[in-house]
Amino acid sequence: MNATDNVMLDVKGLRGGYGAIQVLHGLDFHVMEGEIVVILGANGAGKTTTLRAISGMIERTGAITVAGEAVGSAKAPDIVRKGVAHVPQGRGTLPELSVEDNLRVGAFIRKDDEVDSDMDQWFEAYPVLRERKNQRAGSLSGGEQQMLAVARALMSRPRLLLLDEPSLGLAPIIVSDLFERFAEINKETGTTMLVVEQNAQLALGIAARGYVLESGEIFTEGPADELIDDDAIRKAYLGI
Amino acid sequence: MELLINRVFDGLSNGATYALLAMALVMIFKATTLINFAQGEFAMFGGFIVMVLVLEQGLPVWIGVIVGMILSAVLAAVIERTLIRPFDPADHLPLVIITLGLFLAINAIAGIVWRFDPRAFPEMFPSGNVFTYGNASLSWYTVGTMVTIAVVAGGLTLLLNKTKIGLAFRAVSSNLESSELVGIRVGPTLQFGWAIAAAVGTLGVAVFVASPVRQLEPQVMVTGLIFAVSAAALGGLDSLGGAIAGGLAIGLVQSIVVPYLGVPSELSLFAAVAVLMLVLLFKPAGLFGTAAVERV
Numbered sequence: 001m002n003a004t005d006n007v008m009l010d011v012k013g014l015r016g017g018y019g020a021i022q023v024l025h026g027l028d029f030h031v032m033e034g035e036i037v038v039i040l041g042a043n044g045a046g047k048t049t050t051l052r053a054i055s056g057m058i059e060r061t062g063a064i065t066v067a068g069e070a071v072g073s074a075k076a077p078d079i080v081r082k083g084v085a086h087v088p089q090g091r092g093t094l095p096e097l098s099v100e101d102n103l104r105v106g107a108f109i110r111k112d113d114e115v116d117s118d119m120d121q122w123f124e125a126y127p128v129l130r131e132r133k134n135q136r137a138g139s140l141s142g143g144e145q146q147m148l149a150v151a152r153a154l155m156s157r158p159r160l161l162l163l164d165e166p167s168l169g170l171a172p173i174i175v176s177d178l179f180e181r182f183a184e185i186n187k188e189t190g191t192t193m194l195v196v197e198q199n200a201q202l203a204l205g206i207a208a209r210g211y212v213l214e215s216g217e218i219f220t221e222g223p224a225d226e227l228i229d230d231d232a233i234r235k236a237y238l239g240i
Numbered sequence: 241m242e243l244l245i246n247r248v249f250d251g252l253s254n255g256a257t258y259a260l261l262a263m264a265l266v267m268i269f270k271a272t273t274l275i276n277f278a279q280g281e282f283a284m285f286g287g288f289i290v291m292v293l294v295l296e297q298g299l300p301v302w303i304g305v306i307v308g309m310i311l312s313a314v315l316a317a318v319i320e321r322t323l324i325r326p327f328d329p330a331d332h333l334p335l336v337i338i339t340l341g342l343f344l345a346i347n348a349i350a351g352i353v354w355r356f357d358p359r360a361f362p363e364m365f366p367s368g369n370v371f372t373y374g375n376a377s378l379s380w381y382t383v384g385t386m387v388t389i390a391v392v393a394g395g396l397t398l399l400l401n402k403t404k405i406g407l408a409f410r411a412v413s414s415n416l417e418s419s420e421l422v423g424i425r426v427g428p429t430l431q432f433g434w435a436i437a438a439a440v441g442t443l444g445v446a447v448f449v450a451s452p453v454r455q456l457e458p459q460v461m462v463t464g465l466i467f468a469v470s471a472a473a474l475g476g477l478d479s480l481g482g483a484i485a486g487g488l489a490i491g492l493v494q495s496i497v498v499p500y501l502g503v504p505s506e507l508s509l510f511a512a513v514a515v516l517m518l519v520l521l522f523k524p525a526g527l528f529g530t531a532a533v534e535r536v
Binding site for chain 1: 418425
């Protein structure tokens, strides 16, 4: 990993939820620049809510700082402009739009003239996207849609990429391929990644560090290789 | 035979107005899956603005129509911001009630300002016929209505497919949450849809009452809206091309099927509703509509 000494994401005392139901009870965690960090936990632990709070999709309290800049009470469209891209659970493509429009809309906040060349790079990396660029995103297979959703998010040239259960509903071989790609993208572009994942072994395989979430609080944290070897965690959370 | 030809042309030119109003409904439905029941009244009000600009302020007719479209777009944008946006877009019942309230309010305001008497409206197309065959004739008016819907359909297609705001609008129509996550501000994007819809509706009413045999009055679009909703549903509610096909089809049903079946003219409105019911029963997505894409 090419992590530096700069903190990309700093979260202190994060609370949030849906209406009267509070899901997060004060989380403290951070992600270094260039690092891949994974958040593990059982269903209902608050993993998705954590990402939704960071990207401004839900009401939250606590301090969130992105690359030293306080996010405050900004909502999703402004948080994207601070360099945070979020691939939500369940693909997060725009199914009725063409593949090409999905990539183009990913660059919605950009004003530079390199959007087309960035799109070409994705078409090079994923020829299937080029073959189907005029087809609706909803017609792609699950794995292709997930890759398109990631490409769509990276088209905004984010500093921090939030990935919510990218493995959900995908065949194991596609999932391991996908995680290999995440590691490559991280190496090539230096994009910092915060990954929420049920597939703990795979996620810890590419991550530098991990946090384990339980009932909206951080239960434990540590370097990925230590978490993988921790017997209690293996039994309770990793199902290994 | 000649009567049939005349009825076809009548049906097409009536259908053009339903098509334009249906396109306006489709613009809002695509983005919000909401039917704006005040769309016809927006359009009627816009028609009165055009009438004032042309007959009272002396603007050339097409300049008056374009300024009237812009003014009605601005009014619709203000209404969207103040009366629609404060409500949860996913909860349709309050929004439907608001559009019904707007229907009554705008109709009443137009009645207070301009009274309920029919008014003359400037002609937008040359008078006379392109050709005559026996008793059958194709008027410039009918040709003008066809050209108008073609230009509007082309313009909307370009706007939606070739501009950044059009891309944002289509994104919001597809998935609200993913749109916000790429940085699209949903409120102003929907407001854009309301503004465009109002402008198209105003053009629809202007074209309708520009016919030498019609006049402008506050009730002009009360039944027109029902025809337009039927047209939009027939076309599939989210398809601009479908709105045109649906509008023309409803216009033809009204002018051909109704008289030949001997349906009393009082029931011609019901004929539109009957078409609507049949569509909803047998082809709920309409003729050209997209069945919802499964979101995994």
